[in-house]
Amino acid sequence: MKFLLTGTTAAILISGAAFADPWPQGAANAGFQPAFPQQTRAEAMNSGVNLEVEPVVEGLAHPWAVALLPGGGALITERPGRLKHYATDGSIRDVSGIPAVDARGQGGLLDVALSPDFEQNRVIFLSYAEPRDGGNGTTVARMVLSDDGTSVSDVQVIFRQSPTYNGTRHFGSRIVPAPDGTLFITLGERSDVPIRDTAQDMQNHLGKLVRITPEGNIPSNNPYASGEGGRQEIYASGLRNVQAATLDASGQIWTVEHGPRGGDELNRPEPGKNYGWPVVSYGIDYSGGPINEGISRRDGFEEPVYYWDPVIAPSGADFYDGNLFGAWRGDLLIGAMSPPGLVRLSLENGRVTGEERFDLGVGRVRDVQVADDGTVWVVTDENRGGLYRLSPRG
Numbered sequence: 001m002k003f004l005l006t007g008t009t010a011a012i013l014i015s016g017a018a019f020a021d022p023w024p025q026g027a028a029n030a031g032f033q034p035a036f037p038q039q040t041r042a043e044a045m046n047s048g049v050n051l052e053v054e055p056v057v058e059g060l061a062h063p064w065a066v067a068l069l070p071g072g073g074a075l076i077t078e079r080p081g082r083l084k085h086y087a088t089d090g091s092i093r094d095v096s097g098i099p100a101v102d103a104r105g106q107g108g109l110l111d112v113a114l115s116p117d118f119e120q121n122r123v124i125f126l127s128y129a130e131p132r133d134g135g136n137g138t139t140v141a142r143m144v145l146s147d148d149g150t151s152v153s154d155v156q157v158i159f160r161q162s163p164t165y166n167g168t169r170h171f172g173s174r175i176v177p178a179p180d181g182t183l184f185i186t187l188g189e190r191s192d193v194p195i196r197d198t199a200q201d202m203q204n205h206l207g208k209l210v211r212i213t214p215e216g217n218i219p220s221n222n223p224y225a226s227g228e229g230g231r232q233e234i235y236a237s238g239l240r241n242v243q244a245a246t247l248d249a250s251g252q253i254w255t256v257e258h259g260p261r262g263g264d265e266l267n268r269p270e271p272g273k274n275y276g277w278p279v280v281s282y283g284i285d286y287s288g289g290p291i292n293e294g295i296s297r298r299d300g301f302e303e304p305v306y307y308w309d310p311v312i313a314p315s316g317a318d319f320y321d322g323n324l325f326g327a328w329r330g331d332l333l334i335g336a337m338s339p340p341g342l343v344r345l346s347l348e349n350g351r352v353t354g355e356e357r358f359d360l361g362v363g364r365v366r367d368v369q370v371a372d373d374g375t376v377w378v379v380t381d382e383n384r385g386g387l388y389r390l391s392p393r394g
Contacts, residue, residue, distance in 0.1 A: 028262060030284045030309055038351060039304070040308065052393040063076050063381065064079050064381060065367045067114050067124070078108075099128060111125075135164045140158055141158060157216075170191040170240070209269050242257040248319050262308070263311070267305060275304070278292055279298060305352060314334050340363055342365055343358075
């Protein structure tokens with residue numbers, strides 16, 4: 001690790017290491033056999049890139065997401081319930097009018113996403129753990145950001161996860177606007193036994209990927225739009241706790257979910273498909289015992305494109321489409337919290353062909369966004385977290 005000074009800003013240089021074998025990551029927890037080659041522990045890559053890590057905003061309270069604004073600046077969520085507006089002049093201010101949140105445990109103010117028509121309508125979307133009678137649940141609201149970025153108005157709830165549950169874990173919560181104008185929303189299965197088993201219940205939202213319109217309506221081509229076989233909002237099921245989701249260049253949704261001890265998964269969800277949790281898993285329970293029957297696959301459930309054992313604790317992802325890191329174009333960048341850093345996956349024909357990891361030296365990476373200029377922006381979920389800009393050096 002090398003520290004550089006760029007003006008008055010301290011920056012860190014990180015180098016990706018070269019390995020001919022899979023990335024060194026210790027013994028597997030579960031030891032399941034992959035269903036096909038390179039479904040796990042793909043060949044270690046070395047892009048030869050040194051990363052310069054520049055602090056943009058520091059001293060944030062558990063930042064969870066960042067949305068980059070057209071023309072510069074950013075919106076940053078802090079889990080205790082604050083939305084920050086970072087302006088191009090370097091100032092940062094709280095945005096007023098944000099809904100109340102339940103910030104216990106893993107809850108709070110979570111994702112932020114811009115409408116594809118943001119420059120015309122100033123619409124943004126927030127997801128959060130909503131306090132409710134009897135507990136809480138993941139909720140998504142749309143609202144209009146003021147021209148100066150200091151307040152929101154016309155706040156409308158467009159989705160509420162059902163059922164309400166009195167817990168503090170696994171809210172999921174990524175929001176992904178799609179090219180056809182719909183919104184994907186990822187939803188956790190609330191973690192606890194036995195409620196996690198309802199990830200297989202098609203009459204609730206737990207452990208599901210849902211798809212709605214920006215107004216909260218049901219797209220007519222959703223797999224259960226008729227109401228038969230599942231709730232109309234559901235797009236895919238059998239997920240655990242998806243905190244990373246993004247679109248590839250073709251507009252296809254990809255998700256990355258937390259496993260238990262082992263079994264973090266990269267999936268390419270398709271409408272109406274079931275991804276198995278918790279009937280099947282490539283991990284084991286935190287106690288060291290099996291998840292349910294202790295099996296990793298069964299007919300009728302989709303295989304993950306890729307899995308990690310031990311975990312990377314994934315949160316936040318974006319496909320790289322810039323020019324600064326030329327060799328990375330088309331690769332998937334994923335935030336990692338354990339061990340903390342940035343994970344790069346190369347893909348070919350829907351399969352992972354290589355993995356590279358970078359320890360950024362700044363803490364647990366909670367979100368990743370690629371800027372128009374090709375830099376990569378991340379936030380770190382720490383007591384004194386930050387927003388950082390990554391660029392190549394040397």
